[in-house]
Amino acid sequence: MSAARAPLTVYGKSTSGNCYKVRLLLEQLGSRYAWEEVDSSTGETRTPEYLAKNPNGKVPMVERDDGRVLVESNAILFWLAEGTPFLPADAWQRAQMLSWMFFEQYSHEPYIAVARFIRGWTPADSPRRAELPRLQARGEVALAVMEGHLRQHAWFSGGAYGIADIALFAYTDCAADGGFDLSRWPALSDWLQRVRATPGFVAMPEPEAAARERLAVADRA
Numbered sequence: 001m002s003a004a005r006a007p008l009t010v011y012g013k014s015t016s017g018n019c020y021k022v023r024l025l026l027e028q029l030g031s032r033y034a035w036e037e038v039d040s041s042t043g044e045t046r047t048p049e050y051l052a053k054n055p056n057g058k059v060p061m062v063e064r065d066d067g068r069v070l071v072e073s074n075a076i077l078f079w080l081a082e083g084t085p086f087l088p089a090d091a092w093q094r095a096q097m098l099s100w101m102f103f104e105q106y107s108h109e110p111y112i113a114v115a116r117f118i119r120g121w122t123p124a125d126s127p128r129r130a131e132l133p134r135l136q137a138r139g140e141v142a143l144a145v146m147e148g149h150l151r152q153h154a155w156f157s158g159g160a161y162g163i164a165d166i167a168l169f170a171y172t173d174c175a176a177d178g179g180f181d182l183s184r185w186p187a188l189s190d191w192l193q194r195v196r197a198t199p200g201f202v203a204m205p206e207p208e209a210a211a212r213e214r215l216a217v218a219d220r221a
Contacts, residue, residue: 006034011050012060013040015211017113017170018073019060020204025080025166028200041121074101077163086162093158100156100164103145111139113171115178119218120211136179143175143185150187154194161198169195174204177215 010026010033012019026033038044038059045057053069054061061071070076078101081087088094115135118128146168149156156164173192175182182189195201206212 006032007065008033009036009063010034010060011036011038011063013038014205015207016040016059017174017204018109021073021166021170022060022062022076022080024170024202024204025077025086025163027202028198029080029084029086030200031080074105074163074167077101077167081163085160086157086166088158088160088162090158097157097162097164101167103142104164104167107145108139108142108168109171111135111142112175112178112180115139115180116171116174119179120177120207120215122214124214124217132179139175139178139180143172143180143182143188146172146191147185147188150191154191161195165191165195170204177207179218 008026008031010019010022012022012035014020014023014035014037023035038050040057040059044050045054045059051057053063054071056071058071060073060076061069062076063069070079078087078098088097112135115132118126118132118135122128146156155161156168169192172182172188173195182192196203207215
């Protein structure tokens with residue numbers, strides 16, 4: 001969604017799962033915001049203007065109309081969800097939700113998202129492709145942990161859908177791009193369907209043509 005004089009501007013790359021998390025929550029909240037496409041793969045997050053706002057040089061970044069800036073996708077989700085049903089009111093459930101968001105950034109995203117990046121956004125002869133077996137093995141461990149939880153619980157955010165589900169959904173939903181077979185995880189697959197059925201859901205855009213071609217070649221290999 002874009003709007004003149006929007007109260008919030010999101011700087012992000014549309015095909016990035018970390019940026020998609022923010023877009024999905026904003027859409028489901030019905031919030032007004034402006035989206036500024038920033039391609040981190042071509043150096044657009046390393047310009048002096050961008051680094052002045054975010055010295056870490058990454059996306060996503062949100063900027064309020066008063067000039068204040070917030071970075072790190074899960075911190076942005078937490079801030080946006082304050083006072084909404086996406087954030088549990090109960091302190092214990094909130095802590096459990098945060099534990100899954102930390103899990104996503106430490107035990108899930110570094111393997112599933114990075115495997116996807118290497119397969120779709122690096123050349124076929126990239127030395128980084130040697131990392132794939134290790135990344136896929138560690139990603140399988142993360143998916144197994146999620147499967148175990150989902151055999152007993154419907155959501156990761158407490159008793160209802162919330163921001164931990166959004167955080168984990170982004171890169172799990174496109175895990176096949178990283179070489180993961182999601183059909184092995186029935187409870188996880190059912191959860192993905194539940195997330196897709198939530199009100200206001202929007203899907204992450206397909207990767208650009210060059211990435212789609214690399215992924216297709218990798219799948220045929």
